[in-house]
Amino acid sequence: MSSGGPGAGMRQAHHAPSYYAATANDTAVRPALDGNIRADVCVIGAGFTGISAALSLAERGYSVVVLEAERIGFGASGRNGGQIVNGYSRSLEVIGTRYGEPAARALGAMALEGGRIIRERIRTYAIDCDLVDGGFFAAFTDKQMNELEHEQAIWRAHGHERLRMVSRADLPAIVRSDLYVGGMIDEAGGHIHPLNLVLGEATAFEGHSGRIFEQSRVVSVDTGTTPVARTDKGSVTCSFLLVCGNAYLGTLLPQISANMMPVSSQVMATEPLDADLAAELLPANACVEDMNYILDYYRRTADNRILFGGGVVYGGADPASVEGKLRPHLARTFPGLAGARIDYAWSGSFALTLTRIPHVGRLTPTVYFSHGDSGHGVTTTHLLGRILAEAVAGQAERFDVWSRLPCYPFPGGRRLRVPLTMLGAWWYSLRDRFGL
Structure with a gap:
C-alpha cells in the first residue's frame, strides 16, 4: 500500500x-x-x-x-476446496429424527438453494470463477455404496432427482483411481474458484x-x-x-463463539499437469469427495492442476506441514502423482458446531x-x-x-472440547478403516 x-x-x-x-x-x-x-x-x-x-x-x-x-x-x-456440495453436514434423515419432520421438510426445501444462488450470481454479475458442474461422492466399500443409495432415496423424497449411482464398471468415466468401488454423482453439484x-x-x-x-x-x-x-x-x-x-x-x-469450534482443513495444488493427464485422472471434471468420516476431496483447476484437500485439526491449529499431511493421500489416490511438484499448500479454519x-x-x-x-x-x-x-x-x-x-456448547468447555472431539473422530475413523 x-x-x-x-x-x-x-x-x-x-x-x-x-x-x-x-x-x-x-x-x-x-x-x-x-x-x-x-x-x-x-x-x-x-x-x-x-x-x-x-x-x-x-x-x-x-x-x-x-x-x-x-x-x-x-x-x-x-x-476452501471450492466444491459446491448440496445439503448440510447432517443428512435430512438425521435432521428429521432430531428435530421433527416439519424441520426436515423445511430444510429439504432449501437444500439446493445455495447452489442456485451461486449460479444465479455468476450469471447475473458475470463473475469469472471457473464454474464447472458435477460433484461425485466416492465409496471405498459396499457398505458406503449402500449408504449412498439410502441417501439418494432420501433426497428423492425431498424432490432432488439429479443424483445418479455409479457402479465400479462406470467409475473410470468419473475418476481413474483404484481406491473406490463406485459412488454417486450429483449433477447439481460442481466446483468454483471460491x-x-x-x-x-x-x-x-x-x-x-x-x-x-x-x-x-x-x-x-x-x-x-x-x-x-x-x-x-x-x-x-x-x-x-x-x-x-x-x-x-x-x-x-462469547455468547456466539462458545457454541462453535474452529477446525482447520488443509489444501494443496500440484504443478500444472499435461491437459491430457488431468483429463485422464478426472474425465468428467467433477469434483470428488470420499465417504470417510475424515475425508479427502479434490478436483481439477482451470489450469489443469489437481487441487487436493483433507485432514482436519480440531481447534484450528495449522499442521507442521500441509504438504507432509496431504501428499500421502494424493499418492494413494493417484500413484502417478506421487512425485508431482506441489506449488501451493495452505490451511484454513471453518466453524464446527456440536450438532453439525x-x-x-x-x-x-x-x-x-x-x-x-x-x-x-x-x-x-x-x-x-x-x-x-x-x-x-x-x-x-x-x-x-x-x-x-x-x-x-461443546462438552468440556474450551479446555476439553478439542480432545473430546478428537476422541469421537478417532472412533469414526477406526470404523471407516475396518469397514464397520
Whole structure:
C-alpha cells in the first residue's frame, strides 16, 4: 500500500499463500474504516455469509456497510476446496429424527438453494470463477455404496432427482483411481474458484452502492436498540447488525463463539499437469469427495492442476506441514502423482458446531448471526446470507426455521472440547478403516 493512502501506517493484510490468492481476479485493497458513519445495516465479516447477506440487502435498496478484519474472503471462504456440495453436514434423515419432520421438510426445501444462488450470481454479475458442474461422492466399500443409495432415496423424497449411482464398471468415466468401488454423482453439484466468487460478489455489492472496509476489525459491539460496531479507528451505527465472522469471530461475542469450534482443513495444488493427464485422472471434471468420516476431496483447476484437500485439526491449529499431511493421500489416490511438484499448500479454519448444523439466531431484535456451517459452507452460507437479508426485511419465516434449531456448547468447555472431539473422530475413523 502506498504511503499516505488509505490505512497508511497500518499493517498490510494478506491472504493465505494459496493457489486462489495467486490467481485472484481482484487484488484491490479496500480502505480501512476511519470515522463514524451510519447505515441501515452493518455486516461483520466479508466472507460468503456476510457478502451474500450484504448483496441481498443492497439489491433490496438498503444502505449496507461491511467491516472485515483482514481482506475479503480472508477466512474459509477464500481457502476452501471450492466444491459446491448440496445439503448440510447432517443428512435430512438425521435432521428429521432430531428435530421433527416439519424441520426436515423445511430444510429439504432449501437444500439446493445455495447452489442456485451461486449460479444465479455468476450469471447475473458475470463473475469469472471457473464454474464447472458435477460433484461425485466416492465409496471405498459396499457398505458406503449402500449408504449412498439410502441417501439418494432420501433426497428423492425431498424432490432432488439429479443424483445418479455409479457402479465400479462406470467409475473410470468419473475418476481413474483404484481406491473406490463406485459412488454417486450429483449433477447439481460442481466446483468454483471460491476467492474469485466472493470477490466478484463483493464487486457486485459495491455496484449497488455497498461499502466494504478491510483491515477494520470490530473490537466492540453495542447490541442495544440501535446497534453500534466499533473499530480502532471508527464506528458504524445501524438499524440492524449482522454478525458473520464464523471461525474467525474470536472472542468478540462469547455468547456466539462458545457454541462453535474452529477446525482447520488443509489444501494443496500440484504443478500444472499435461491437459491430457488431468483429463485422464478426472474425465468428467467433477469434483470428488470420499465417504470417510475424515475425508479427502479434490478436483481439477482451470489450469489443469489437481487441487487436493483433507485432514482436519480440531481447534484450528495449522499442521507442521500441509504438504507432509496431504501428499500421502494424493499418492494413494493417484500413484502417478506421487512425485508431482506441489506449488501451493495452505490451511484454513471453518466453524464446527456440536450438532453439525449451522447456528442461526438473534442476540437482540436488531442483532442477527449465522455461524457453524460445519464443513458445508460454500452453499449453506449463500442460503443463510439470503435468509438473514429476508429477516432484516421483515420476512423471518425461513430465518425462524433455523433459529428454532437448538445449538449446544461443546462438552468440556474450551479446555476439553478439542480432545473430546478428537476422541469421537478417532472412533469414526477406526470404523471407516475396518469397514464397520
